[in-house]
Amino acid sequence: MKPIMEPKPQLRPVISWRMKIPWTPILFLTPAVIAFLLFKYYPLVQAIYMSFFDYKVIDPPGRFVGLSNYSYLFHSSEFWNALRNTFAFFLIYFILTFWVPIVQAILLNEIRFANKTIRVLYLLPTAVPAVAGFLLWKWLYNPDYGLLNYLLEFIGLGSFGWLNDPAMAKWAIVIPGIFGSGMSMLIYYSALQGIPSENIEAAKIDGAGPWKRMISIVFPSLKFVIGIQFIAFISGVFLTFDPMYIMTGGGPANSTRTLSMLVFDSSFKEFRFGVAGAISFVMFIIIAVITYIQIRVSRTD
Amino acid sequence: MRSNSWLGRRMFIAVVLVFVLVISACSSGGGNSPSTSNGGTTPRATNDKPDDTNKEPAGNSGEGSGPIVELTVWDAPKPEDPQKSLTEEVFSEFEKQNPNIKVTHELMPQGTNDREVFVTAMAGGNGPDAYHAAHFPIIGDWVGQGLALDLTSYWDSYADKDQFIESSLQAGTIDGKVYGFPNDMYVTGLLWNKKLFEAAGLDRNTPPANWDEVISFGKKLTNTDKKQYALTLLGMEWADWWFEYYVWQAGGDLTELQADGTVKLTFTDEPTVQALQYYKDLKWTHKIVQNNVLQSYQDNMNDLFQGRAAMTNGASGSFGEYAANGLDLNDLGFAPYPAGPSGKGPSQIGGAYWILNPKSSKEKQDAAWKYVTYMMSKEVREKYYQFQMDNGIFPNLLSVRKDVDPGQYTTNVPQDLIDGVTKAAAEARLEYYLKERLTPYVVKAVQQALTEEKSDVKVLLQKAQEAAQKEVIDAYNASVK
Numbered sequence: 001m002k003p004i005m006e007p008k009p010q011l012r013p014v015i016s017w018r019m020k021i022p023w024t025p026i027l028f029l030t031p032a033v034i035a036f037l038l039f040k041y042y043p044l045v046q047a048i049y050m051s052f053f054d055y056k057v058i059d060p061p062g063r064f065v066g067l068s069n070y071s072y073l074f075h076s077s078e079f080w081n082a083l084r085n086t087f088a089f090f091l092i093y094f095i096l097t098f099w100v101p102i103v104q105a106i107l108l109n110e111i112r113f114a115n116k117t118i119r120v121l122y123l124l125p126t127a128v129p130a131v132a133g134f135l136l137w138k139w140l141y142n143p144d145y146g147l148l149n150y151l152l153e154f155i156g157l158g159s160f161g162w163l164n165d166p167a168m169a170k171w172a173i174v175i176p177g178i179f180g181s182g183m184s185m186l187i188y189y190s191a192l193q194g195i196p197s198e199n200i201e202a203a204k205i206d207g208a209g210p211w212k213r214m215i216s217i218v219f220p221s222l223k224f225v226i227g228i229q230f231i232a233f234i235s236g237v238f239l240t241f242d243p244m245y246i247m248t249g250g251g252p253a254n255s256t257r258t259l260s261m262l263v264f265d266s267s268f269k270e271f272r273f274g275v276a277g278a279i280s281f282v283m284f285i286i287i288a289v290i291t292y293i294q295i296r297v298s299r300t301d
Numbered sequence: 302m303r304s305n306s307w308l309g310r311r312m313f314i315a316v317v318l319v320f321v322l323v324i325s326a327c328s329s330g331g332g333n334s335p336s337t338s339n340g341g342t343t344p345r346a347t348n349d350k351p352d353d354t355n356k357e358p359a360g361n362s363g364e365g366s367g368p369i370v371e372l373t374v375w376d377a378p379k380p381e382d383p384q385k386s387l388t389e390e391v392f393s394e395f396e397k398q399n400p401n402i403k404v405t406h407e408l409m410p411q412g413t414n415d416r417e418v419f420v421t422a423m424a425g426g427n428g429p430d431a432y433h434a435a436h437f438p439i440i441g442d443w444v445g446q447g448l449a450l451d452l453t454s455y456w457d458s459y460a461d462k463d464q465f466i467e468s469s470l471q472a473g474t475i476d477g478k479v480y481g482f483p484n485d486m487y488v489t490g491l492l493w494n495k496k497l498f499e500a501a502g503l504d505r506n507t508p509p510a511n512w513d514e515v516i517s518f519g520k521k522l523t524n525t526d527k528k529q530y531a532l533t534l535l536g537m538e539w540a541d542w543w544f545e546y547y548v549w550q551a552g553g554d555l556t557e558l559q560a561d562g563t564v565k566l567t568f569t570d571e572p573t574v575q576a577l578q579y580y581k582d583l584k585w586t587h588k589i590v591q592n593n594v595l596q597s598y599q600d601n602m603n604d605l606f607q608g609r610a611a612m613t614n615g616a617s618g619s620f621g622e623y624a625a626n627g628l629d630l631n632d633l634g635f636a637p638y639p640a641g642p643s644g645k646g647p648s649q650i651g652g653a654y655w656i657l658n659p660k661s662s663k664e665k666q667d668a669a670w671k672y673v674t675y676m677m678s679k680e681v682r683e684k685y686y687q688f689q690m691d692n693g694i695f696p697n698l699l700s701v702r703k704d705v706d707p708g709q710y711t712t713n714v715p716q717d718l719i720d721g722v723t724k725a726a727a728e729a730r731l732e733y734y735l736k737e738r739l740t741p742y743v744v745k746a747v748q749q750a751l752t753e754e755k756s757d758v759k760v761l762l763q764k765a766q767e768a769a770q771k772e773v774i775d776a777y778n779a780s781v782k
Contacts (some may be wrong), residue, residue, distance in 0.1 A: 057424035058447040058660065072776075078741060078766045100463050142591040144528060144609075164595050166752055246414075249538035251595055253749040254741065262536055268417045 044284060050277035057273060069278040079279065082262040085170070086238060092174045094238045101181040102226065105188035106218065119189070123143055123182040133196060134246040137176045138163070141247075163248050166255040173243050173256055184229060191225040192218070227298040234289050234294070259283050309626070314468035320405070370668040372430045376676075377406040387688045400669045405412040409434075410617070413740050422662040423448050423658070428663045433484045433668040433676075435654040437472040438736045440481050449480045451658040455670045459703075460544050464679070469701040472731055473485065473654045476562075480722045481654025482673050483701035485618065489649045489724035492615025492623075494605065497522060497529070498721070501611070506717070508612075509639045515612075519589030533601040533613040534583065536594035536751045541743035542615055545733055546649065547576035550641025554688060555733040555743060563778040564735050568743070568766035569759070575642060577758040581750040594751040602626075617722040620714065621695035630695070630714065635721035648725040649732060679704050682698075735777065742769040 006256035012168035049061070051069050056062035073079045108118060125133075140147050145200035162172045195217065203213050241260040244250060250265075257265075259279055266276040378385040378700075392406060407429070410419035415434055420443075422428045435443055443449050456462055456479040465483050473481020495505035501521040509515045519531030535543040545555055550565075553572025557565040567573060583590050591604065604610035606626040615623070615635055624630055638646035655673045657666050675681060682705045689696045690710040698707050698719055711719055744763040 056447055057420060060424075076772050099379065121485070142596070161592075161752070163753055164593060166749075248595065249536060250741075251540075251744070251748045252536070252752040254745045256740075265741065268414075268420060269740070271420075271442050 031228045047280040049234055049279040050274055051281055053274050055273035059267060064273065069274045072275060073278055078262060082257050082259045085256060086258045088170055090237045092170055093177060096174050097177040097181060098233055100178055101184035102188050104185040105192055109192045124184050125179060126182045131246060133176060134243050141172055146244055164252060165253045169248055169252060169256050173247055187225060187229065188222060191222050195221045227294065231291050231294055234290050238287050307366050327764045367401055370664050372402060372404045372665060372668055372672060374431050375407050375429045376433060377408045383692065383694055384688060385685065389680055391684065395672065399671060428658050430658050430665050431655055433483055433655045435655060435656045436554060437651050438732045440473055440654055441475060442478045442737050447659060449578040450659040450666060451478050451656065452480060452482060453478045456558055459523060459674065460470050464702050464704045464721050466701060466703055468650055481656055484653045484655050484676065485697060485701050486650060486652035487616040487618035487697065488699055488722060488726045488729050489614055489616050490635050490721060491612060491638050493612045495632045495634055496610065497608065497611040505696050506634065508634055508636045511640045513517055515639050516587050519587060523589045529609055531589040532593050533604060533610045534590045535598060535601060536748055537597055539598065541740050542746050544580060547580055547636055547641065548573050549643065549647045550638060550643060551576045552643030556735055558734045562781040564774055566766050566770055566774055568762045574762060577750050577762060581657045581758060584751050585754045618697035620718065624695055630718060635718050637725045646710055648729040649731040666746055699726060738773045739769055
């Protein structure tokens with residue numbers, strides 16, 4: 001015989017769960033989620049799907065080729081060259097540009113005089129259309145009539161090939177990036193503003209010098225923002241296309257041809273949309289792996 | 302516990318959402334599969350089976366009765382086009398003659414370049430019913446992608462078909478089928494600034510006749526103090542375009558189309574090696590070209606316009622542009638290219654075709670054919686030439702139609718330019734076969750020769766050939782066999 005007061009544990013929690021569906025946030029979030037899925041994930045899934053076909057744009061999907069497009073990639077000198085160039089750009093961008101806004105923000109944080117004006121001045125160049133900026137730099141680099149060679153010749157440092165020199169072209173493409181970091185600087189500056197001034201003052205009283213304060217207080221406070229910025233930086237560099245396309249077209253001798261340029265060329269010059277899909281997927285994997293490592297390292301820290 | 306359970310539900314919902322997305326993505330791709338499109342509302346791509354679908358040439362969509370057929374064509378004149386008024390008159394005349402055909406003339410959408418915009422629009426099902434900028438080197442690839450309708454049955458029953466010059470049809474005829482209706486054509490040649498020749502002590506009317514004279518003339522025309530140089534080279538991502546002229550001058554080509562349809566690479570043949578060595582010597586040994594060898598085509602032309610370059614490549618259809626940029630055509634010379642070791646200097650024929658959209662309905666294709674034949678009719682072409690002559694606009698000196706003679710409308714063009722174009726057109730050829738696929742390999746070798754002084758051209762071309770053979774040619778030849 002069963003006890004009379006047998007509990008009915010199933011019913012109440014279900015009702016409770018149903019009652020707690022947060023409809024308002026769902027309502028507000030749904031359009032954004034749908035847009036995100038539609039414009040981010042759908043193209044990704046479509047690119048993966050395309051990569052298994054000799055894709056025909058007019059009568060998709062064309063002939064199923066299995067992993068042939070991937071096999072082609074791994075035997076293609078163009079792919080390996082573009083992959084090497086992409087990693088080289090990643091390193092050069094990291095060396096030349098990633099730290100710049102951090103330093104700018106730290107210095108700006110110490111300045112009280114005309115602080116707002118300087119912030120605006122840093123931010124203004126971000127309003128210049130990127131394409132116009134790259135064209136301007138292309139003219140500056142012109143070995144015959146460019147301003148840079150004119151100035152260098154004037155002070156006796158000779159002239160350089162800049163974008164014409166395969167050894168120099170990558171660096172020349174990245175150099176404009178040093179000056180275009182206003183938005184990142186502002187993000188770091190905001191993070192610095194969040195550090196309680198009491199901590200800094202206490203450190204000063206305890207005898208901590210500027211370097212010690214930087215290592216012990218400022219950097220730990222910025223670590224999270226730097227991590228987020230680094231993730232954005234990784235995908236930004238791997239997907240960058242405009243500067244190479246405008247300034248060198250991938251040359252000289254394919255020395256600035258990156259994976260993103262290879263995707264464009266494979267699609268619209270060679271009509272190998274399946275290969276373009278395969279390259280896109282490989283890029284996705286690379287970015288995902290590096291981002292994952294970065295997140296793991298951040299968590300460990 | 303409770304939060305974990307809530308998290309689990311959220312995870313479940315997220316997984317379901319992603320799954321639904323994947324399914325919808327896959328089904329969407331499948332929805333565009335040939336079986337669906339053939340059976341659905343979208344008309345079948347008629348170039349799959351041209352004999353079945355095109356048996357009836359131009360239909361009666363232009364006659365007075367029947368439903369109205371609406372066409373979209375990307376040929377609206379830009380606001381600044383000096384021929385806008387004539388073009389609008391020509392459009393309205395067509396609609397008057399064909400009351401059942403309504404043509405919407407649109408400007409081409411903006412994009413990175415015209416080819417990308419067209420292909421993207423076609424892929425999205427928004428392509429025009431007729432398109433007039435299928436360039437000679439690209440049409441083969443577009444046909445391969447199914448972007449152009451097989452026009453053979455239309456062409457065979459076209460009354461004026463014999464009025465088009467044969468070379469204008471060459472690139473648009475693939476495997477014996479006509480895919481392109483010639484729209485315009487140009488021939489390239491050596492373009493020089495007569496004033497700079499005179500200033501250098503050279504005869505203003507005599508261009509260099511061979512490679513040796515290019516160098517001897519070039520040394521006189523190069524003046525580093527004035528930042529003036531003799532000859533432009535094209536070293537950017539289209540570097541193979543101008544380089545192939547030098548290969549022709551040396552007696553070779555970059556590819557050979559075999560009788561069975563396969564392609565043989567000739568990058569390492571003696572004429573190609575000779576041409577690249579000469580190209581390299583112009584830059585590094587003789588120093589008579591621009592330092593910025595990677596500059597764009599437009600930058601090269603700007604150097605000519607601004608008197609910095611004495612010689613460049615010109616095209617018969619661009620004299621109007623040269624005049625518009627401040628050049629006096631009386632100070633401009635045009636002639637066939639200097640002869641290389643082969644004793645010849647062939648010019649290149651280029652141009653563009655009209656193509657029809659294979660996805661349009663049969664009625665639209667018939668109407669589009671009618672529109673294209675109207676736009677390329679003798680009457681309309683002559684109207685344009687007459688308008689250009691009356692308004693001081695420089696005409697294209699090469700017509701795709703035999704029965705339209707541009708020579709009758711050239712009162713404002715110096716006779717020696719007309720003679721130069723005629724001579725250049727006497728020996729002209731198409732760009733090398735499979736150019737669109739092979740460009741990256743050729744360009745890499747050319748750019749290395751132009752940017753690395755110690756490079757060995759034989760090694761560069763050998764490497765380019767090996768890579769192109771493995772990555773392009775082997776697969777291409779296997780597909781055509």
